[in-house]
Amino acid sequence: MKHDIYSTEGLYKIVEKTDISSTISRHVIYAPLIAAKAKAGHFVILRAKEGGERIPVTLVDWSPENGTITVIIQAIGKSTVQINSFKTGDSFSDVAGPLGTPVEIKKWGTVMGVGGGVGIAELYPIAKAYREAGNRIISVLGARNKDLLILEKEMESISDKVIVTTDDGSAGKKGLVTDAMKELYAAGEKIDAIFTIGPIPMMKFVALTSLPHKTPTFASLNPVMLDGTGMCGGCRVEIGGKPKFACVDGPMFDAHQTNFDQLMKRTAAYREHEKQSLENYQKDHQCRIGLH
Amino acid sequence: MDNKPKKPTPSIKQNHGRHQDPVERRKNFDEVAQGFTLEDALTESARCLNCKNKPCENACPVNVKVPQFVDLLYKEQFGEAASKIYETSLFPAICGRVCPQEKYCEAACVLKDKFGPVSIGRLERFTADYVREHNMVTPPPCAPDTGFKVACVGSGPSSLAVAAELRKLGHAVTVFEALHEFGGVLSYGIPTFRLPRVVVRSEVAMLRKMGVRFLKNVMIGKSITIDELKKDFDMIYIGSGAGLPSPMGAPGEDLVGVYSSNEFLTRVNLMEAFKFPATDTPYYIGRKVVVVGGGNTAMDSARCAQRLGPDNVTLLYRRTREEMPARGEEVENAMEEGIKFEFLTAPLELEGDEKGRLKRVKCIRMQLGEPDASGRRKPVPVKGSEFYIEADSLVVAIGQSPNPVIQQTTKGLAVDKHGCITAEETTGKTSLDGIYAGGDVVRGGATVLLAMKDGKAAAKAIHERLMSGVKA
Numbered sequence: 204m205k206h207d208i209y210s211t212e213g214l215y216k217i218v219e220k221t222d223i224s225s226t227i228s229r230h231v232i233y234a235p236l237i238a239a240k241a242k243a244g245h246f247v248i249l250r251a252k253e254g255g256e257r258i259p260v261t262l263v264d265w266s267p268e269n270g271t272i273t274v275i276i277q278a279i280g281k282s283t284v285q286i287n288s289f290k291t292g293d294s295f296s297d298v299a300g301p302l303g304t305p306v307e308i309k310k311w312g313t314v315m316g317v318g319g320g321v322g323i324a325e326l327y328p329i330a331k332a333y334r335e336a337g338n339r340i341i342s343v344l345g346a347r348n349k350d351l352l353i354l355e356k357e358m359e360s361i362s363d364k365v366i367v368t369t370d371d372g373s374a375g376k377k378g379l380v381t382d383a384m385k386e387l388y389a390a391g392e393k394i395d396a397i398f399t400i401g402p403i404p405m406m407k408f409v410a411l412t413s414l415p416h417k418t419p420t421f422a423s424l425n426p427v428m429l430d431g432t433g434m435c436g437g438c439r440v441e442i443g444g445k446p447k448f449a450c451v452d453g454p455m456f457d458a459h460q461t462n463f464d465q466l467m468k469r470t471a472a473y474r475e476h477e478k479q480s481l482e483n484y485q486k487d488h489q490c491r492i493g494l495h
Numbered sequence: 496m497d498n499k500p501k502k503p504t505p506s507i508k509q510n511h512g513r514h515q516d517p518v519e520r521r522k523n524f525d526e527v528a529q530g531f532t533l534e535d536a537l538t539e540s541a542r543c544l545n546c547k548n549k550p551c552e553n554a555c556p557v558n559v560k561v562p563q564f565v566d567l568l569y570k571e572q573f574g575e576a577a578s579k580i581y582e583t584s585l586f587p588a589i590c591g592r593v594c595p596q597e598k599y600c601e602a603a604c605v606l607k608d609k610f611g612p613v614s615i616g617r618l619e620r621f622t623a624d625y626v627r628e629h630n631m632v633t634p635p636p637c638a639p640d641t642g643f644k645v646a647c648v649g650s651g652p653s654s655l656a657v658a659a660e661l662r663k664l665g666h667a668v669t670v671f672e673a674l675h676e677f678g679g680v681l682s683y684g685i686p687t688f689r690l691p692r693v694v695v696r697s698e699v700a701m702l703r704k705m706g707v708r709f710l711k712n713v714m715i716g717k718s719i720t721i722d723e724l725k726k727d728f729d730m731i732y733i734g735s736g737a738g739l740p741s742p743m744g745a746p747g748e749d750l751v752g753v754y755s756s757n758e759f760l761t762r763v764n765l766m767e768a769f770k771f772p773a774t775d776t777p778y779y780i781g782r783k784v785v786v787v788g789g790g791n792t793a794m795d796s797a798r799c800a801q802r803l804g805p806d807n808v809t810l811l812y813r814r815t816r817e818e819m820p821a822r823g824e825e826v827e828n829a830m831e832e833g834i835k836f837e838f839l840t841a842p843l844e845l846e847g848d849e850k851g852r853l854k855r856v857k858c859i860r861m862q863l864g865e866p867d868a869s870g871r872r873k874p875v876p877v878k879g880s881e882f883y884i885e886a887d888s889l890v891v892a893i894g895q896s897p898n899p900v901i902q903q904t905t906k907g908l909a910v911d912k913h914g915c916i917t918a919e920e921t922t923g924k925t926s927l928d929g930i931y932a933g934g935d936v937v938r939g940g941a942t943v944l945l946a947m948k949d950g951k952a953a954a955k956a957i958h959e960r961l962m963s964g965v966k967a
Contacts, residue, residue, distance in 0.1 A: 208719075209669065209710060209727070240719055248712075250675055254767065256775035257675075282775055297675040299712035429766070429776075432673045432714050433898050434683075434738040435758035439749065446742070446749070451717070451900055465749060468851030472751040476777030483772050 206235035206270035215295040218271055224350050226278045227321060228287040229263075235270030237262075237300045243308060243332035244423070244455055247272065247300030248431045251285045255296060258282050259428045261325035261400070261454070262301065272298075275324035275353065280477045281484040302431050306421075306455050308332045312395035313339040315387075315418075316362075317380050317409050319401020320346055323354050325423060326400045327361070333398075334361045341387065341394070342366070345380035345405065349373035380405060381412045394418050399458065403467050410458035422458035424449045426469055441465050504541045509611030517831040521801050524687045524769055527828060528592070531614075536621040540569035543613050546605060551615060554603035556948040557584040557656075561600055561615055568622055574633060577626040580619065581635045585659040585701065586947065588627065588694045589652070591620025593685060594944045595822055627697050634705045638665030643961045646671060646728040648715045648901070651679020652943045653934025654734035655698070656950025657957070658707045664958050668707045669728070673714035676765060679736050680935075681943070683765040684757075684792070686799050716900035721908070721930065730929050730957045733916060734950060737895040737935035743787065747845030748891070752779060752853035756788070756796045756892035763799045781887020782806040785856055786834075787842055788892035789819040794826060796890040797834045808834045809884060813841040813861050813874040839863075839874065843881065845889065856884045897936045905930075915939045923953030931957055 219231040237247060246261045264273035278287040286295075306329050314333045318326035323344050334340050342362040346352035347370045355374075359365050366383045367375025376383065380401075387394070394416070399409040400423040413420045426438040426449050433451035440449050441462035447453065513529045514520075520527050531539065543565045551561040560579050567576035580587045596602075596616035604612030626632050643666045647654040650672040658668045676682045678695040703709060713719060715735070724731055740755030742748055754762075759778075762768040766776035784805050786797040789812040801808045810829070812819060815838045819826060830836065837858075844857040860880035863872035902910045909917040909926035916925055916932040923931035933949025935941055 209708075211710065236713060236718065254770075254774040256766065297712050299673065299675065299714065300718055302714060302717050429758055429761055430674060430683075432717070432738070433900060434740075435761050436740045436742070436755040437758045441749065465851070469749065469751055471850070472779060473777045476771065476779070480772045480775060480777070 206239070206267075208236040208239050210235070215298045217289055217291055217293050217295070218269075220289060220291045220293075222287075223275065223353050226287070227275060227351070227353055228278075229273060229275050230286070230289070231271050231273050232295065232298060233270055234272050234298050234300075235267075237272050237298065238265045238270050239267045241265040241272060241301045242305035243328040244303065244306035245301035246303045246431075246454060247274065247298050248302065248428075249274070249286065249295055250297035251282055251289070252296050255285070256282050257299075257429060257431065258286070259302075259425070259431055259450070261423065263324045263327055275321060277321040281480040284481065284484065299431065303450060303454055304452060306332070306398070308336050310337055313341065313393055315341045315343065315384075315394045315397045316358075317343045317384065317397060317399040317401070317405075318345070318358075319380060319405040320351055321353065322399075322401035322423070323352075323358065326398065327354055327357055329398055329400075330358065331361045339363050341392070343368070343380045343383045344375075345369070345401065346374070347371070379408075381408045384409065384412050388412075388416055397421070397458075398455070399423070403463055403470065406458060407463035410461065410463070414459055420458040421455050422461055423454045424456055424461065424466060425454065426466055427472055502541060503544050504538075505544055505606050506610055507538065507542055509542075509606075510535055510539050510614055510617070512614065512617045517833070520688065521832040522804070524802055526691055527688050530624055531617050531621040533625075536618060537569060537571070539614050540565045540618055542606065542610075543569070544605065550603035550605065551600035551613075554599045556599060556944045557590070557951060559584050559587070559590070559600070559619065564622060565613065565615070565618055568618060573622060573625050573629070574631045576622045577631070578633060578635065580622060584947070585635070586652070586655065586698050587619045588623035589681060589690065589698060590944065590947070591616050591618075591623055592690050592694070593681075595942070599944075632697070632701055634701050635663055637663050637705055640667065641665040641961065643667065643730070644669070644728045645730045645732065645957060646724050648721075648731065648733045649673075649679055649735040649936075650677040650699070650709065651734055651736050651934060651946065652681060653736075653946035653950040654679070654732060655702065656947040657732045657734065657933075657954045658702055659705070660951055660954030661957060662702065662705045662707050664954075666958070666961065670702075670707060670709045671713045671715050672709070672711045673718075674765065675711055677709055677711065679734075683761045684795070686760070686764050686795050688798070688802070689795070714900070716904045721901060721905040725929065729961060730931065732923070732950075732953055732957065733901060733925070733930065733932040733936055734934045734946070735898060735901055735936045737938075737940040738898040739896045739914075740891065741894045741896060743842065743891050743893060745842055745844055747847060747853070750845055750847040750853040751851050752781065752886075752888040753845060754888065754890050756792045756890050757895065759796055759890045760792070760799065763803070769799075769803060778803065779888060780805055783886050783888075784808045785842075785884060785886040785889045786810045786892055787889065788812065788894075789814065789821060790892065790894070791821045791825055792895070793890075793892035794821045794829045796892045798829055798832055800888075800890065801832050801834055805887075809837055809886075810834055811837050811840045811842060811858065813839065814863065814871065815839060818871045837884075841874065841876070842889075853886055853889055856886050856889060858882055858884055895935075895940050897939065901936075913939050920949075921952055922956035923949060924956060929960075
């Protein structure tokens, strides 16, 4: 079916919502313009409702034929809790995109994808695109526990080798993704490039692990972002000593050039506000439940 | 009322309109300049001499038919007065608020020196507000459909002016906006206490009624490129504004609490962070705020910060009050609201704590030296005059330039050394056939009125080009 990419009819409706774990949900959203233009590494900005904040999230999948895009959201703060309470048939107030600079897809040889937590969802389309471009894919997937491990099957379907690590050993090997990386290097595995998406400390240590081996390594950065169009500079990150805007120049950058410590400090700017907002929301939510 | 005789009473003193009390208004985001009452408007409109040579109309960047609308207003023909303004400008509620009339129509008024000019801006605003509040807005008629399609990139004042003019001429117009709210700088930049959101929304609603299509959440250059748009539209107008913040380049600019004015104003205005946690976007200013800059954006930033209730807001400007590019009225408003001005002062370095949060600003005093390229005397640091100002947050408001994304993704589009799109002033023509541009993306940070003027000029050129029958 051909979709009119300039039509506003039915925009941002959730065609299908599925819960992957207790806190992680998959949303398939009607947004034909984004679906028609999306490439691996692009992100969108979601706004749940009027008055809602702008939430950047990397695209997991898209279908120009169906006019839909897929995102995977982990409920952490008020907005993401609210988004994951949506049901099939509900609509987002806004979905902007595709935004950012897509990842350059080429033949590296062997590409290792290192995903942590919900970052595995964002790694999926990149690994898939590299696989389709003829690369050999090794996926290293990390999670705190089995419940938070997502897309294992999907990653298996596009990888030549998958290694799972969990902090508590409830799935795969007990340990960190960097332990698995070190084992692979020690076993003489030839790795031509690494792409990593996950929590900032994880990405920092992935970069430190690959540095002595001089493996080109790229990390998808997730700073505090506001407009996502290069207008505010709130998402500035330091790459090779120079400021870059994650929203238009990234979000994927050379991990060996990235100042992760500064990113960590800047990401913590609104932690107190986020806590307060979530607490207020949960209080409201419980009160209403209490009335029934 | 139609036959109410016109009795010019020019010698009545000019009514400048009322302002919200400074002590009250620094605690809210409600409009500072309050509108005329009906009585005020009728008395003020009676002062107009209806000059034959219309100096006011000629001085207006968009040539609002001032004597005619003021006369209709005096006769209490409000709908007709509004329609008269619409003939040349579709946005009287916006212009009546943000146009520096003292530089244009009111400067040209013959009553200026003797009794003070007719308060034309206030009357324009009154007319627009009256018809909106009484549901009397009648969109101007549109010519039969021509079958031509035009895309406007951005939904700020310049693009809106193009959309209005071309729709009136019968062309199908689509406006693309990257953000979730239309209006560009009118929505993300200018604070609600100068321009309430309802005003911008109602002007957009009128264009919608005329048949202009508005698409939000599409960033031209990223979501879809100009080259791709060319396949679906006959002509393209780029009015994407000057949305790229200029950093100071001082050490410590990456500390938490340091904002570009774009980020700060977008958080507070567009995202309505001042209502947090009722809205979801937070802001952090702490107890002590410093704003750097001397233009209107610096004034807006300082006045927004003041309304968020810190202990103090200090504005640093490296020259003196005389050289400030901000409108005099905005500087006075800011001073009345308790903002502390440190003239001849420049920040050298920002210092933070172990968590990476801003703590204090190392400053230096300046003195004025020889005139520079802009003709203003150049500020020179005074040796040994360094001192510190404690600050929890700092807003950098020292200028904007165009967002480079469209320029980078459109092959052959000529750009000057400041990153501004090169366009002919009288037509908006760029180096690429069928592509026009105007407003801040060309001027690099000017005014709402000049953006609208560019839009009107480009619309005329686009129309002529479309009707010439030569395909782009």
